[in-house]
Amino acid sequence: MTLSPLTLRDYREASTLHQEAFFTGWSDTSFQELLQTPHTFGIQMREKENLLGYILWREIEDEAEILTFVIATHARQKGRGSALLNALCARLKRKEIQSLFIEVAEDNIPALSFYQKHAFTLLGKRKNYYARENNTYICAMTFQKKLHEYLPKQKGFIKNKKDVDDPFIMK
Numbered sequence: 001m002t003l004s005p006l007t008l009r010d011y012r013e014a015s016t017l018h019q020e021a022f023f024t025g026w027s028d029t030s031f032q033e034l035l036q037t038p039h040t041f042g043i044q045m046r047e048k049e050n051l052l053g054y055i056l057w058r059e060i061e062d063e064a065e066i067l068t069f070v071i072a073t074h075a076r077q078k079g080r081g082s083a084l085l086n087a088l089c090a091r092l093k094r095k096e097i098q099s100l101f102i103e104v105a106e107d108n109i110p111a112l113s114f115y116q117k118h119a120f121t122l123l124g125k126r127k128n129y130y131a132r133e134n135n136t137y138i139c140a141m142t143f144q145k146k147l148h149e150y151l152p153k154q155k156g157f158i159k160n161k162k163d164v165d166d167p168f169i170m171k
């Protein structure tokens with residue numbers, strides 16, 4: 001299993017996986033555009049050349065937001081999503097980014113459980129955010145993960161001692 005940057009040449013596979021995972025999967029064109037958007041990055045996981053999953057995010061100043069996150073159906077619940085998220089958090093901490101945000105559909109029980117397990121806290125709900133069948137919409141739940149511990153005596157945020165090392169170097 002290898003982790004490496006998700007790049008423009010991966011857009012077709014990324015889009016295929018996305019469409020398998022989500023009710024409104026993103027197109028090839030969406031991935032082509034996103035993977036060329038400034039401040040937007042991805043990490044992919046492969047096993048024997050096969051794309052098992054990826055996480056895509058945007059960094060603005062000292063905040064980052066997960067744009068999408070997918071593990072292939074057959075590869076789920078084996079710690080791979082956690083490995084990708086840990087790799088992302090390690091990079092963000094190294095870059096002194098303080099907070100990571102994510103929006104999750106309120107009917108996505110596996111993802112809600114996943115983010116809670118990974119110490120994200122609920123900030124609020126956005127009504128009628130995600131489309132579902134028959135022209136219905138459901139809420140998005142917005143979560144935040146603080147990436148650094150606040151130590152008042154040290155006047156600021158310091159790196160969490162439990163950081164894992166960045167498993168690969170990205171620009």
Ligand SMILES: CC(C)(COP(=O)(O)OP(=O)(O)OC[C@H]1O[C@@H](n2cnc3c(N)ncnc32)[C@H](O)[C@@H]1OP(=O)(O)O)[C@@H](O)C(=O)NCCC(=O)NCCS
Nearest residue numbers: 021069070071076077078079080081082110111113114117
């Ligand atoms: C969310 C997702 C990325 C998690 O990836 P994963 O590789 O299965 O996650 P891990 O194996 O590292 O973590 C497992 C944890 O996730 C949660 N989880 C994963 N699948 C679950 C399921 N079917 N039911 C309930 N909880 C689940 C649990 O908290 C679980 O911890 P546990 O094993 O201690 O119960 C994956 O389910 C996925 O790709 N889903 C479809 C796309 C999606 O919803 N992406 C997130 C959009 S915000």
